Amino acid sequence: MHEYSLVRSLLRQVETIVSDEGGGVVEEVRIEVGAFSGVDITLLELAFADEASRHLGYQPRLQTTAVPLEVECQRCRSRSVIEDFEFRCSECGHQQVIIVSGEEVRLMEIEIRELNNAS
Amino acid sequence: MTRTISVGVDLKQQLKARAAHFRERMAAQGTLVVNLVSSPGAGKTQLLERTAVALGEHLSLAVLVGDLATNRDAERLAPYVPVRQLTTGGACHLEIPLVEAGFEQLENQRPDILFIENVGNLVCPASHDLGEHMRVVLLSVTEGDDKPGKYPKMYRTSDALVISKIDLLPYVPFDVSFAEQDARTIQPDLKTLSVSAVTGAGLDDWCQFLMQAHEQLKHGNATSHCN
Numbered sequence: 001m002h003e004y005s006l007v008r009s010l011l012r013q014v015e016t017i018v019s020d021e022g023g024g025v026v027e028e029v030r031i032e033v034g035a036f037s038g039v040d041i042t043l044l045e046l047a048f049a050d051e052a053s054r055h056l057g058y059q060p061r062l063q064t065t066a067v068p069l070e071v072e073c074q075r076c077r078s079r080s081v082i083e084d085f086e087f088r089c090s091e092c093g094h095q096q097v098i099i100v101s102g103e104e105v106r107l108m109e110i111e112i113r114e115l116n117n118a119s
Numbered sequence: 120m121t122r123t124i125s126v127g128v129d130l131k132q133q134l135k136a137r138a139a140h141f142r143e144r145m146a147a148q149g150t151l152v153v154n155l156v157s158s159p160g161a162g163k164t165q166l167l168e169r170t171a172v173a174l175g176e177h178l179s180l181a182v183l184v185g186d187l188a189t190n191r192d193a194e195r196l197a198p199y200v201p202v203r204q205l206t207t208g209g210a211c212h213l214e215i216p217l218v219e220a221g222f223e224q225l226e227n228q229r230p231d232i233l234f235i236e237n238v239g240n241l242v243c244p245a246s247h248d249l250g251e252h253m254r255v256v257l258l259s260v261t262e263g264d265d266k267p268g269k270y271p272k273m274y275r276t277s278d279a280l281v282i283s284k285i286d287l288l289p290y291v292p293f294d295v296s297f298a299e300q301d302a303r304t305i306q307p308d309l310k311t312l313s314v315s316a317v318t319g320a321g322l323d324d325w326c327q328f329l330m331q332a333h334e335q336l337k338h339g340n341a342t343s344h345c346n
């Protein structure tokens with residue numbers, strides 16, 4: 001459900017950006033998906049496969065890169081990757097940590113083929 | 120010829136900005152926004168009915184209640200508090216545009232506390248900022264004390280845990296301190312409370328907690344873990 005609405009929003013943003021850049025055929029969309037974003041990569045890929053051709057009329061590739069959940073310790077400032085959702089500094093064991101990455105889904109790059117130069 | 124456009128934007132940037140704006144607007148007018156989340160049937164509506172009666176003498180309240188379908192919860196709450204039903208048409212969570220639209224339809228546009236009862240679901244609502252100042256997660260004792268660890272995002276983004284239906288504790292194996300500890304490995308700052316909306320146990324503490332949060336908001340030091 002939520003992956004589908006995210007994909008529709010992604011496609012709208014891709015369309016706007018590509019048209020602002022003078023148009024073209026989208027060959028590949030590259031996104032980063034945080035481990036704590038609440039978004040499942042497999043479901044997102046399925047949603048993209050379903051929605052992209054309906055939206056654009058053709059099917060670009062989707063490249064997803066997983067971004068780990070990383071926190072910064074409020075005591076010793078070191079950074080740890082959290083894998084089991086136990087929020088704790090791996091250096092000193094302190095529990096007061098803030099999330100520095102892994103919460104977002106980001107549109108990173110769009111690869112396009114420009115129409116007037118198409119061969 | 121192919122070329123690469125670099126973008127680097129958060130896909131939810133616009134919704135997040137709208138939620139942040141709503142939160143600021145509500146804080147500026149002295150309205151504390153509380154987002155209530157839980158699995159279906161944990162007792163959100165029943166707690167709101169009791170809260171409206173108990174707290175209604177001290178503070179002005181309003182409720183936006185979200186469900187996939189029906190006006191049943193709004194009908195339950197209407198005798199006690201100004202309320203609007205938000206129906207998502209099948210979506211499993213509320214989003215800020217629905218909240219903004221529902222708010223405009225409330226009779227009381229300047230309540231001291233605006234409650235948002237989210238759709239019963241512990242997954243998707245965790246990822247959607249509704250412009251709240253405080254997210255409160257309800258866990259009823261019949262769901263089991265091992266649930267916090269299974270929904271890390273919801274517990275991480277919550278400010279308070281309310282263990283509900285404690286009148287049923289004699290009948291179910293539920294260890295309150297185990298559930299609280301489990302939740303605190305995910306969110307060490309989580310405030311914990313327990314209530315029964317049937318006997319009224321814990322209701323005073325809950326109302327005190329809300330009144331304090333409202334006071335703090337008025338004095339400009341609200342904190343929130345939601346994003």
Ligand SMILES: Nc1nc2c(ncn2[C@@H]2O[C@H](COP(=O)(O)OP(=O)(O)O)[C@@H](O)[C@H]2O)c(=O)[nH]1
Pocket residue numbers: 157158159160161162163164165166239283284285286287314315316317318
């Ligand atoms: N025993 C008991 N039942 C409760 C309590 N709170 C709610 N219930 C019951 O639990 C069911 C679901 O409650 P409801 O408020 O609709 O849950 P919601 O889906 O989270 O809004 C209803 O049948 C309520 O009567 C409580 O504190 N104790």
Ligand SMILES: [Mg+2]
Pocket residue numbers: 163164165192236
């Ligand atoms: Mg309800």
Ligand SMILES: [Zn+2]
Pocket residue numbers: 073074075076077078089090091092093094
């Ligand atoms: Zn540390």
